[in-house]
Amino acid sequence: MGRWKVLALAGVAAMVLAATGCGGGGDGGGNTLVFGSAADPTALDGALISDGESIRVLYQMTEGLTRLKPGTSEVIPSLAVDWTTSDDGLAWTFNLREDVTFHDGTPFNAEAVCFNFDRWFNFPAALQGEGTTYYWQFGFGGGFKNPAEGSPGPDASLFKSCEAVDDQTVTINLTKPSATILSTLTLPSLAIASPTALQEYDADAGSQNADGIFQPSGTYATEHPTGTGPYKFESWTLGEQLVLVRNDDYWGDKAETEKIIFRPISDNTARLQALQTGEIQGYDLVEPQDVETIEGDGSLQLLERPPFNVGYVTINQAKPPMDNLLVRQAVAHALNRPEVVDSFYAGRGIVATQFMPQEIQGYADDVVTYDYDPAKSKQLLQQAGLTMPVEIEFWYPTDVSRDYMPDPKRNFEAFAADLNKAGFKVVPKTAPWRPDYVSKVNDGTAGQLNLIGWIADFADADNFIGTFFQVPSAQFGFTNQEIHDLLNEAEQESDPDARTQLYQEANRKIMEFLPGIPYVYAKAALAFDSDVQGFVPSPVGVGGESFSTVSTGDEGSDESETTETG
Amino acid sequence: MLQFVVRRLLLLVPILLGLSILLFLWIRALPGGPAESLLGERATPEAVEQIERQYGLDRPIWEQYLRYLRRLVHGDLGTSIASRRPVTEEIQRRFPATIELAMFAMLFAISFGVPLGFFAAKRYGSPMDHGSLVASLIGISIPVFFLAILLKYVFSVKLGLLPTIGRQDVLIDAEHPTGFYVLDGIITLNPEAAWDAMMHLLLPAIALGSIPLAIIARITRASVLDVQNEDYVRTARAKGVSSSIVDRRHVFRNAMLPVVTIIGLQMGLLLSGAILTETVFAIPGMGTWLAGAIENRDYPVLQGGILFVALVFVLVNLIVDVSYAYLDPRIRVS
Numbered sequence: 001m002g003r004w005k006v007l008a009l010a011g012v013a014a015m016v017l018a019a020t021g022c023g024g025g026g027d028g029g030g031n032t033l034v035f036g037s038a039a040d041p042t043a044l045d046g047a048l049i050s051d052g053e054s055i056r057v058l059y060q061m062t063e064g065l066t067r068l069k070p071g072t073s074e075v076i077p078s079l080a081v082d083w084t085t086s087d088d089g090l091a092w093t094f095n096l097r098e099d100v101t102f103h104d105g106t107p108f109n110a111e112a113v114c115f116n117f118d119r120w121f122n123f124p125a126a127l128q129g130e131g132t133t134y135y136w137q138f139g140f141g142g143g144f145k146n147p148a149e150g151s152p153g154p155d156a157s158l159f160k161s162c163e164a165v166d167d168q169t170v171t172i173n174l175t176k177p178s179a180t181i182l183s184t185l186t187l188p189s190l191a192i193a194s195p196t197a198l199q200e201y202d203a204d205a206g207s208q209n210a211d212g213i214f215q216p217s218g219t220y221a222t223e224h225p226t227g228t229g230p231y232k233f234e235s236w237t238l239g240e241q242l243v244l245v246r247n248d249d250y251w252g253d254k255a256e257t258e259k260i261i262f263r264p265i266s267d268n269t270a271r272l273q274a275l276q277t278g279e280i281q282g283y284d285l286v287e288p289q290d291v292e293t294i295e296g297d298g299s300l301q302l303l304e305r306p307p308f309n310v311g312y313v314t315i316n317q318a319k320p321p322m323d324n325l326l327v328r329q330a331v332a333h334a335l336n337r338p339e340v341v342d343s344f345y346a347g348r349g350i351v352a353t354q355f356m357p358q359e360i361q362g363y364a365d366d367v368v369t370y371d372y373d374p375a376k377s378k379q380l381l382q383q384a385g386l387t388m389p390v391e392i393e394f395w396y397p398t399d400v401s402r403d404y405m406p407d408p409k410r411n412f413e414a415f416a417a418d419l420n421k422a423g424f425k426v427v428p429k430t431a432p433w434r435p436d437y438v439s440k441v442n443d444g445t446a447g448q449l450n451l452i453g454w455i456a457d458f459a460d461a462d463n464f465i466g467t468f469f470q471v472p473s474a475q476f477g478f479t480n481q482e483i484h485d486l487l488n489e490a491e492q493e494s495d496p497d498a499r500t501q502l503y504q505e506a507n508r509k510i511m512e513f514l515p516g517i518p519y520v521y522a523k524a525a526l527a528f529d530s531d532v533q534g535f536v537p538s539p540v541g542v543g544g545e546s547f548s549t550v551s552t553g554d555e556g557s558d559e560s561e562t563t564e565t566g
Numbered sequence: 567m568l569q570f571v572v573r574r575l576l577l578l579v580p581i582l583l584g585l586s587i588l589l590f591l592w593i594r595a596l597p598g599g600p601a602e603s604l605l606g607e608r609a610t611p612e613a614v615e616q617i618e619r620q621y622g623l624d625r626p627i628w629e630q631y632l633r634y635l636r637r638l639v640h641g642d643l644g645t646s647i648a649s650r651r652p653v654t655e656e657i658q659r660r661f662p663a664t665i666e667l668a669m670f671a672m673l674f675a676i677s678f679g680v681p682l683g684f685f686a687a688k689r690y691g692s693p694m695d696h697g698s699l700v701a702s703l704i705g706i707s708i709p710v711f712f713l714a715i716l717l718k719y720v721f722s723v724k725l726g727l728l729p730t731i732g733r734q735d736v737l738i739d740a741e742h743p744t745g746f747y748v749l750d751g752i753i754t755l756n757p758e759a760a761w762d763a764m765m766h767l768l769l770p771a772i773a774l775g776s777i778p779l780a781i782i783a784r785i786t787r788a789s790v791l792d793v794q795n796e797d798y799v800r801t802a803r804a805k806g807v808s809s810s811i812v813d814r815r816h817v818f819r820n821a822m823l824p825v826v827t828i829i830g831l832q833m834g835l836l837l838s839g840a841i842l843t844e845t846v847f848a849i850p851g852m853g854t855w856l857a858g859a860i861e862n863r864d865y866p867v868l869q870g871g872i873l874f875v876a877l878v879f880v881l882v883n884l885i886v887d888v889s890y891a892y893l894d895p896r897i898r899v900s
Contacts, residue, residue: 050604277726435614438602455607
């Protein structure tokens with residue numbers, strides 16, 4: 001029996017010794033930033049991805065012809081220094097930055113640009129699935145030069161051809177005028193990669209298996225992604241770490257931090273705890289309930305992203321009495337939007353006045369607004385000749401949380417109570433987000449009113465109100481030629497100022513016409529160790545956030561705190 | 567004995583076949599598919615249809631199953647929709663992490679559970695016995711993820727003693743020839759890496775091992791109490807054998823028989839418990855992988871991954887049965 005006691009004691013002692021033997025942290029690696037991501041990237045080939053984690057990493061390594069000014073949605077030069085467009089708006093000529101080399105040492109020039117565009121346009125059948133090359137199809141209309149069965153052909157493509165005029169000048173020819181092309185080119189998915197590396201490591205090789213999934217056989221996207229950016233690829237151990245190192249030959253300002261390590265941590269609490277212990281120095285996707293903890297901790301900081309989304313109540317005019325403007329106005333006055341935004345967004349919501357946030361060019365300061373006023377709602381309903389209460393079907397999704405509605409049910413309950421007080425009688429309807437809800441909303445079968453919203457792909461008014469209202473849709477159930485035409489005109493206008501004015505005009509018209517009630521722009525947040533400086537959150541999120549300006553405060557010159565070195 | 571093993575192995579075929587059908591149907595019964603996950607707000611009926619066509623999900627379900635089965639018999643588990651990597655390749659990389667965690671958890675459960683149960687039985691009715699009962703009830707009833715978060719909060723966030731995520735400090739230089747990180751550290755003669763890997767395993771192993779610990783302690787206690795009153799124990803004592811030898815040779819050995827069975831069964835259950843533990847500790851094993859696949863409706867991963875876990879579960883049970891027969895001559899005879 002004595003032996004057992006000894007064994008048990010030894011066990012306990014071993015545990016205690018083990019526990020005290022080693023420090024928990026692990027950020028003592030000098031000039032290294034460890035960032036907690038939510039998952040591994042899918043692949044490190046911009047053309048073949050559409051997920052945020054891939055974009056986050058790619059944005060550090062690769063660059064497009066244009067990019068967004070940090071922290072804004074303003075398009076500025078990147079690999080192109082300036083550009084001109086032909087009178088018909090079909091030919092865009094870009095002057096390229098000189099003395100830029102890819103990470104593999106090969107030169108960046110007009111031929112490299114055309115190589116990338118030709119690659120996208122000529123994608124083989126295996127890469128033509130919408131799930132495989134989403135952003136090329138989205139940004140350039142979806143057509144392929146050699147379409148596989150079921151894929152759209154060249155006539156559907158916005159891209160026509162690419163010409164290398166000389167070494168530093170490239171012309172991109174379009175099939176029709178487009179003013180969104182400069183914004184589109186900021187997408188990390190359309191960044192310029194090294195033609196040599198793409199070929200050497202077989203970026204396009206692979207097959208679409210019987211499940212329709214593209215399975216690459218080359219190693220470009222997993223081991224040899226090669227761009228021109230401030231960081232270059234070092235290594236990637238799936239599930240554990242992805243390491244980037246500073247590109248010392250970068251054409252612009254060199255990165256502050258020598259190394260960035262991305263660690264995938266899917267659990268929210270785990271990310272917060274890892275930040276608290278110093279195992280990581282920053283993470284994205286802070287949950288509303290953690291905001292207070294982070295703000296209350298002097299060694300941590302919270303950074304907010306300007307909003308890039310909108311939450312709104314759809315009004316489906318195909319369902320009477322919603323075709324009556326007075327009824328739509330009654331709905332607008334019935335909803336106590338400030339109350340909902342204050343109560344359910346952990347301080348990160350902004351009350352919306354129109355269908356796009358103010359960071360986007362074309363936002364109008366002077367749209368009609370509708371204050372909370374239930375008495376006025378009743379009056380409007382009376383004026384419309386309806387007997388109260390007016391019965392309306394109001395839908396909300398279950399089993400989902402989106403940036404613009406962390407908890408749809410609470411928004412719904414508050415709004416439904418508001419409507420019931422203002423002369424309506426709400427018939428609540430619900431469906432799970434997957435698979436039915438979104439399809440029903442888009443299909444116009446989700447009641448007179450429903451809760452939905454939008455997270456944009458790129459920073460352009462076209463991606464908000466253009467998507468919603470440029471053509472009649474089943475979701476909103478109306479045709480208003482004035483609004484449709486205005487948005488068409490705006491999309492094709494290539495003069496930025498004129499374009500902004502057209503969108504402002506459209507926003508004013510839309511809010512008068514009231515196809516729905518926008519109520520919130522929600523800011524997402526990132527958390528960092530308070531020593532970390534220089535991170536600029538972007539309204540577009542990961543596709544506009546460079547780590548090259550980030551310093552970790554680890555260099556020690558101005559920091560007396562030296563912890564955890566062994 | 568050999569015949570027994572062969573028969574059991576042959577039985578695997580119908581089991582796995584049936585399981586693959588159930589899994590296939592169950593996964594497709596989850597609300598929403600990969601298309602809706604991918605599209606979010608953009609899930610118009612047309613867009614959903616296009617993606618379902620791309621992934622062949624518009625075909626009749628039996629046709630999808632036959633296609634899956636055809637590849638399955640060739641050992642091809644398909645390709646992950648999310649990572650575009652072959653499912654078999656992901657299993658190869660992730661399974662060692664889960665096994666390593668499960669073994670450490672079991673080691674923790676056995677080294678504390680068996681002595682706890684044994685002493686509780688020896689001091690039957692004493693405060694220590696009652697104490698062990700309460701402790702094991704707590705062990706069983708605290709949810710694993712809650713315990714995990716609590717442990718991390720105390721030992722890592724507050725005391726700063728242990729790491730909270732992953733399998734290895736990212737700044738350590740370590741080679742991983744086998745994928746079992748502690749073992750890797752030892753065979754590459756890198757004590758720092760082995761130690762670091764062990765530190766990373768400590769909290770997850772305790773969290774995951776808490777339930778098996780409680781069960782093992784209870785079974786050990788009951789079994790020891792049983793055996794203590796057997797005739798052969800009384801005989802041994804009567805003929806004057808010293809009490810520690812009786813405990814060791816007669817009581818303990820015989821009492822361990824049911825405990826071994828339980829250990830084997832728990833080993834299988836640890837695989838499912840690992841899903842939560844791995845997620846909370848960000849360990850890149852089978853658990854985090856499958857949890858992510860459920861979120862994304864990554865059908866090939868769910869089908870292949872769960873089928874593989876089931877296969878392991880069945881095999882572990884087989885080993886338990888075989889070892890039981892080996893340990894207990896009475897079973898072999900009958």
